[in-house]
Amino acid sequence: MTSSIVTNIKIAKIIQSPLIHFVTIVVFVTLLCLLVSNNAHGAQRPEIQLASGYHQGIDIKAFWISEKLDGVRAYWDGRQLVSRQGNVFWAPQWFVDDFPKNVPLDGELWIQRSQFERVSGIVRQKRADNQAWRSVKFMIFDYPGSKAVFSKRIELMKSVVEQADSSYLQMITQVRVGSEQALNDWLDVVVVNGGEGLMLHRGQAVYQARRSPDLMKLKKHFDAEAVVLEHLPGKGKFTGQLGALLVRDGHGIVFKIGSGFSNAQRANPPAVGSTITFKYYGKTRNNVPRFASFMRVRVRVR
Numbered sequence: 001m002t003s004s005i006v007t008n009i010k011i012a013k014i015i016q017s018p019l020i021h022f023v024t025i026v027v028f029v030t031l032l033c034l035l036v037s038n039n040a041h042g043a044q045r046p047e048i049q050l051a052s053g054y055h056q057g058i059d060i061k062a063f064w065i066s067e068k069l070d071g072v073r074a075y076w077d078g079r080q081l082v083s084r085q086g087n088v089f090w091a092p093q094w095f096v097d098d099f100p101k102n103v104p105l106d107g108e109l110w111i112q113r114s115q116f117e118r119v120s121g122i123v124r125q126k127r128a129d130n131q132a133w134r135s136v137k138f139m140i141f142d143y144p145g146s147k148a149v150f151s152k153r154i155e156l157m158k159s160v161v162e163q164a165d166s167s168y169l170q171m172i173t174q175v176r177v178g179s180e181q182a183l184n185d186w187l188d189v190v191v192v193n194g195g196e197g198l199m200l201h202r203g204q205a206v207y208q209a210r211r212s213p214d215l216m217k218l219k220k221h222f223d224a225e226a227v228v229l230e231h232l233p234g235k236g237k238f239t240g241q242l243g244a245l246l247v248r249d250g251h252g253i254v255f256k257i258g259s260g261f262s263n264a265q266r267a268n269p270p271a272v273g274s275t276i277t278f279k280y281y282g283k284t285r286n287n288v289p290r291f292a293s294f295m296r297v298r299v300r301v302r
Helices: 003-015 018-039 116-123 148-164 180-192 263-267
Strands: 050-053 065-066 070-074 105-110 136-141 169-171 196-201 211-219 220-231 242-249 254-257 275-280 293-297
Touching: 050 105, 065 180, 065 211, 070 116, 070 136, 136 148, 148 169, 180 196, 211 220, 220 254, 242 263, 242 275
Parallel strands: 050 211, 136 169
Antiparallel strands: 065 196, 070 105, 105 136, 196 211, 220 242, 220 275, 242 254, 275 293
């Protein structure tokens, strides 16, 4: 018998041995577990409702009004919190332990007024900081799993929050106002106290996974996004620091933004190529934003 035939016979016996079968099964089960684990942490991009801009001439009494929180939009899919893009927020398990299972909720991860950078920095970390997360709340403003009108969904949200009995799951207060003057008076109070604006939601509207005319946002100013093209040097007290950003907005308009920056941001400005959010008060005839002021760098949760 030739040596090659003997070698083939030995290999065949090894392949057929119980040890090889056992190792094969272990490897298969391990790979299967990893696959299941990865699927468990994945998330689909949620189909969410987006707000339109406020316009006059509506029946104010037909709408529920709430404060527009400056937090991070989040969607509870019944198992985990995900971003608008479908990325998982790695919240500590204790944070979501009492959240309703298999009940979608729409809302914002929020700390308090004027704390957007702080909450954004906390929730976008893949390794949760337990102590930091204790300052965060999931403030819900809608119940997308129901086909009921918004007035009925308010009652469903109240019930969910009451049953959960969690300090980390709260509902944004929804109220009615009797006139446009009362609406603007409330807006003034919110803005003076550091708030961002108000949301108006038609009471008889169903949840629509698109930009809806039945959901409107009302602010004292407009905001938009722009890409940073260049850092322009400062003068006077800002010598050696950022003077202004040269930016381009979504309409291709190039302009400068020289206000709204902290001293730390002037020393370490948003990177060229990054996207920022700015506020402005109307536009010129040439479509340039008036009195543009820096608000924040856009942060994408990964």
